[in-house]
Amino acid sequence: MRNRIFLAVFIILAVISITGLNILSGDNTGSREHSSLIPGQENSGGAAGVSDRKEGWGFVKSKQGKPPEVTAHQRDLVKKYNALFVGDSSKKQVTLTFDLGYEKEGLTPKILETLKENNVKASFFVTTHWIEKEPELARQIISGGHVLGNHTVRHKSLPTLPDGEVKQEILGWEKIAREVAGYKIKYKYMRPPMGEYSERTLKLTRDLGYRTAFWSVAIKDWLPMGGPQEAIKGITAQLHNGAVILLHGNSEDVVGGLDRMIKEIRSRGYRIVPIYEI
Secondary structure, eight states: OHHHHHHHHHHHHHHHHHHHHHHHTTOOHHHHHTTTOOTTOOOTTTTTTSOOOOEEOOOBOOOTTOOOBOOHHHHHHHHHTTOBSBOOTTSOEEEEEEEESSSOOSSHHHHHHHHHHTTOOOEEEEOHHHHHHOHHHHHHHHHTTOEEEEOOSSOOOGGGSOHHHHHHHHHHHHHHHHHHHOOOOOSOEEOOGGGEEOHHHHHHHHHTTOEEBOOSBOOOTTSOOSSHHHHHHHHHTTOOTTEEEEEETTOHHHHHHHHHHHHHHHHTTOEEOOGGGO
């Protein structure tokens, strides 16, 4: 009898010990995976079971023509969901992209003029607010052969929104682009506001037929940089094969230096191609 009691106590202690070790070692993956989900989160559209941890796009900047460094985790997500941050690294070519949202307009006509003079096709990622406020400029972008890119309806951080709202941010943009600007969407690229994403939003974006467009070259051009030359230096110092260059349409330094920037990029042997060719 005593041996049976001893054996029972031993088994109970062993179970408690194993459970404790599992907790300490993090063997509670299921609870961790959903710990960042928004209360009441919908997971419609097949997004159930994927991570909803909010992340911000970032990298170690390119130096001496080498591609920027990203983590293995970032590379895995980019590959899994067919996102874009760098193009074909075997080809000496780059693409120019501009982000436009709620900022004061006034510089886009100069950007379009400079692009036309240099025979460059770029991409403009815009919000519906921008399209509705500047429909004529949106039509000029389209008629100029540039890509009008999806930058969502309200410029909200997509990982903070439930599935239904993420879909509305993307598909609502598409509706306005067609109705207001007459855009017949051929190339579906979506740039997440603030560069914020999660595996869930990458999957939703892909499932809606869009390709998430990150970037591999960027400068702090939303702030005064001290003159156009600083913008030019900041971009050209990071050039590499397949570079996706992020610029902001409200930067006077970028716009003032855009012509020289394009010429400098070309003088280094790079072709400037549309985003769908990168």
